Amino acid sequence: MNRQRAWTAAGGTALALLLAACSGGSYSSGAKPAVSKVFTYDTYTQVIVDGWDPATEYSNGIIAMSNMYETLTRYNPVTHAVDPLLATSWSHSADGLTWTFQLRHGVHFHTGRLLTAQAARAAILRTKKLNGGAAYIWGAVKSIDTPGQFTLVFHLSYPSPLALEASADYSAYIYDTTAAGTGSLTKWLNAPHDAGTGPYTLQSWNNGQEFEVVLKAFGKYWGGWKGQHYTKVVFRVVPQDTTAAQLLRAGQVNFVEQMSPSMWTSLRGATGIKLVSAASWQNLLAQLNAQKLSAPIRQAISYGTNYAGIIAALSGGAVPSSGIVPAGLFGHFANLPGYTYDPARAARLLNHAGYGPGRKRLNLTLTYTAGDSNEQVVATLMKSSLAKLNIGLTVQPLAWATQWSKGKSSSASARQSIFMEYWWPDYADPYSWFVNLLQTEKAPFFNLSYYSNHALDQQISKVESLVATNPSAGSQLYRTMQVEILKQAPIVFLYNSNYQYAMTKTFSGFQVNPAYPNVIFVYNLKP
Amino acid sequence: MIESPSITPPQAAVPRGATLRSGLQANPLLAVGGALVLLIVLVAIFAPLLAPWAGDAGTATHPFDVLHAPSASHLFGTDQVGRDILSRVLFGARVSPLIAAVVLVIACAVGVPLGVVAGFAGGWVDEAIMRVTDVFLAFPPLLLALALAAVLPASLTSVTIAIAATWWPWYTRLIRGQAASVAGRPYVEACRALGISRLRIIFRHILPNSVTPLLVQVSLDVGGVILTASALSFLGLGAQDPVPDWGLMIAEGQSYFTPDWWLVTFPGLAILLTAFAFNLLGDGLRDLLDPKRSFLR
């Protein structure tokens, strides 16, 4: 389970979507749409970091790729269920071990090939074999049959919510594995080319340049080009959110996806600009080094953190968390026994351990991802409130790669005491938090609390099967686990992020979908 | 009575060794620079008394008062965690000027002995030292400091080391020139012939002659070091929060500055004023003590 978190880890600054309607654009591929419209997505960092392979992409590439590739199903944030996409219907056996998907007819890959069950099977098997990105979503799949041209049958080794997993934002894309002929598909994809079924196809990629990715409409898209759609999508890299805001005001940028709360607030009332605030499935966590810090000290740190202050300082960018699972997701409970800022109680806990005011000074290090202004604010506030408890917190902003290497260091003494990072799920399910952050790891990977709890491990290993067969029991198990985790305090749940979008009023059809963070399905917008 | 005429051009109306007072009269900018430097030093010393919220220069935060615009209670406004910017700017007078002082002391401690050895020993020793110096001088100062600071862990110590490592060659070159010219003078030759020890010649003759140009150069360099250190902090390679470093304050404030301009404006003014003050002073001292010294070093 590899997860490159460079993207959202640095997600505090600007991520802007630029939408430039423009009549002079040329269009030359398949059926001609009535009007040529350009949609430009403006981001603070490079869109594609790892390459163009839809099987292994595990970074901000999905911003572009989700418009080029499609999945079998797509999560609907309104109904809290999955909708048909490439699959038009599906069903599963009573034991949850056999899943049958009917594929949409008349869908073509950008290579021209027709989407068939065989093609879909080959794509899923390749993704599973490469085992990059979030390929673990196919982890339960034992084998895939194709009894008909458009019928996919999955045989699972344990019950799993496959229709939900098939909507994942990573590693769930269906693509043409024969696109490169006899050559290496990975090489061909990274040239770059694309082999998806989505509404847009790659026009150009200028790595490291401001106008990084340009997509054009795919003429044979199964949804067709009747009605109003953008026909061109441009991904533009603008590192400064002040600049992005300026471009938005000037009407050059039509969508700023993430910026500092004060910047976002300052746009309120600006003519032609619409602000949208929506709960995300992303939360900010401080993983406490359980090998260095005993449970009472971890609890003391949890009591010594000024949650209300953090949320106030981020003025609208953050909402209080309750347990691990953000609101809107299965397994979320609003009334879990959590922590509030209580310095007196924190001091008592520390005193028992020989630290705290008037006792020995406790010196800790905290690492966060450099360049993220929200993390910077939180780190400063934590340092400030912990200082009152005679805890000396050394705050180190590090490039993500450095921060993570330090966390994974084979020498325990080289690791940080507190690791701050964002987490969000790969599909609409809370499992990701538990399995990645809290299950015992021989060598640290994402469990950067280095926390090990045998009973919890056992619960984690059975929770997804339980959810698939007995949802209410599964839900209850999620509650039980969260209560235990809050008691043991290996992680401080700082807040849940709020999306603060700003956009021009020149298009409609925009919908927040927290299952696909920062992705805009441009085809659905009406210019 | 008629005095003897002089057709010395007027720009040299303040000849070398003129009294400080007449120098100040002829060069009001020197007086302004000196006064500003004095002011900055006083602010640095008395920052705890002057700052209305002294704790804000340390770990104190006020999360419910973030990003307040300048007002009577916070003359420069508050930052992203509610700290009083005025207090932090005042305490900042203790950070970069101090870095500059340490950097210049290290640079002199390394550069001056090397320069003396090169100038006094001559021959291949001189050649070797000066070629190494040439290589270091082939980097624009900020560039090498930046490369060094980027590969070292981000801290004030790294910044100090990185800048000092790029600054010493200037002093080696300066002192070498002085030492070589003094070493060639007849009385030094005579001292050598008389068997007077080298160290004694160095301390009695070479170093005293180098004090004035060194002093002028150091005073000219303070502003440059402050700007370099601020630039490195701005790039996140230097001081870390909550150190009230002006460059860091600008870097942090950059995310907020479009609506909340005061986060960036005041720390930047402090850098400008400080660098300006030291440059005025250095420039004036150069005119006064060592008018032939070029700006190009």
Add this chain to the structure above:
Amino acid sequence: MTGRLAISDLEISFGSRRVVAITDLLLDHGEIVGLAGESGSGKSMTTLAVLGLAHTVGATVSGSIKLDGQELTGLAPEALREIRGRRIAAIFQSPSTAFSPVYRVGSVLTKAVRLHGATKSEAADRAAEAMRQVLLSPDLMRRYPSQLSGGQLQRVAIAVAVALRAEILLADEPTSALDVTVQAEVLDLLRELRDSSGMSILFISHDLAVVAELCDRVAVMRQGLIVEQGPASQVLSAPADPYTAELLESVPKLASTQ
């Protein structure tokens, strides 16, 4: 007696410090007048005052300097510029620094001629002609100052005055930086110029031997004041002022020339 250049009641000061006070000094047509004195006695300041350039070194001038009866002090800068070079030329002590090191000597020469109203070809002709007059090959005009000897440079300086057809030449220690043989050649050249073109020369020198050899009349300066003036032979053989006598005593060569 009226002269071409008449200085009277001239006072030159730096602020409140008076450095020169000359009651009267005359330079008649075709005459060579020596202005002698120790260095620092105010001779060079007098030259600058006559050129109207005393202000460039921060000095103020009062009194009267008349050229053919025209008052020069207080004249507008533009009018003065037309007189400078064109009617009153000057050569200075150190020929090696008298020319900008980054210009070819001929370029300064022709530029100066053109400045005073000559066309390009006219200027080139006059410059070459002047070079020949000072016994230099016009080819040398293509050289930079560092490629010419001190004597050659001083001749070029004189050539500038010749080419400009200056009426008055202020020669400020023109031979002091030269060695003896070259010195004699330059003095010959000056004398010849006076004889051929009637140029009046104010010859400034601390060296009474040279003054005696060249000048018709002599004025001796000391601390900004003229202590004695008169025909060269008279002043130098029977000095009235003790300072002149003192100066003469310090010149052993004079005995041999007499």
Add this chain to the structure above:
Amino acid sequence: MLVFVARRIVLAIGVVVGVIIVTFAVAHLVPGDPAATWAGPHASASQVAQARKFLGLDRPVAIQLVSYLGGIAAGNWGVSIHTHRHVLSDILTVAPASLELVITALLIAVAVGIPLGLTSARRPGRPADQFIRAGSILGVSMPIFWMALILQLIFSQRLRLLPAAGEYSPGLLFTHPLIRRTGFPIIDALVAGNWPMVGSTLSHLILPAIVVAAYPAGLIARMVRAQVLDTIGDTHILNARALGFGERQIFGRFAMKLAWNPVAAAVALVFGYSLVNTFLVESIFDWPGLGSYAAASIATLDTPAILGITLFVAVAYVVANLVVDIVQAVIDPRIRLR
């Protein structure tokens, strides 16, 4: 003259070799294991060992240095950890934008600095002189990253007079696309007669160029003033005055002719400084040049890229100094004839 140029070139090559050695030494100061960084966070021990071998880090330091020198000479400047492309090709892609910015800034600096320096030297000590001197010292005291932010705030955010960022308006990319020939947008647009693009690039260039010009302008004004004052008492200036030349010519021609030389040296110096200053300014103005690349490399700790840029700028600086040495020899016969 030829001997002079040849000697300068040999000296410059020696310095460049030294610069490469210093860069190599800095590369070896990096804490942590570059092989591990290269192999990426998911790498196994054997992958790291493979990366070490691939990067040649398993060989003795002296051998590594020799192969590094050879690699630099052959154009192999290493591969960026961030972009996974050759550092030199990355640098060559972004360098034209920075050169355009720096050269424009230096032209502004010379155009502003020289007249100011001359005006200042005309009446030394007078109010105009003091004012210009204070202004030029203010220029060299400017924290330019701050100046960039403030100018952006005033001229684009508040007054909306100039574009905030970018190299040209993105909309033009579709109506008047820029055909890249030289990599310099203005030149490419001019060559193609693409006037809307020329206007757009120029208006985007103004703010960053002014910011980068602040230091050079201050320095050049001070240089010119000092040099002219140094010359103005010389006999040849007195001589020129005695020949009747006016003050304008005395300063602008005779005195300035001698000041060109140190001004040229100053331009070479500030060329190097300004290239480094783009590291502070370009990311603010979203200018897609060396500085933005450097800032991104620093943010991601992309050591090969950081060292590649360091080397590139240092070599550019050495070359600029070499060019100025030669230009000086052309301007000033004293150097040439030595």
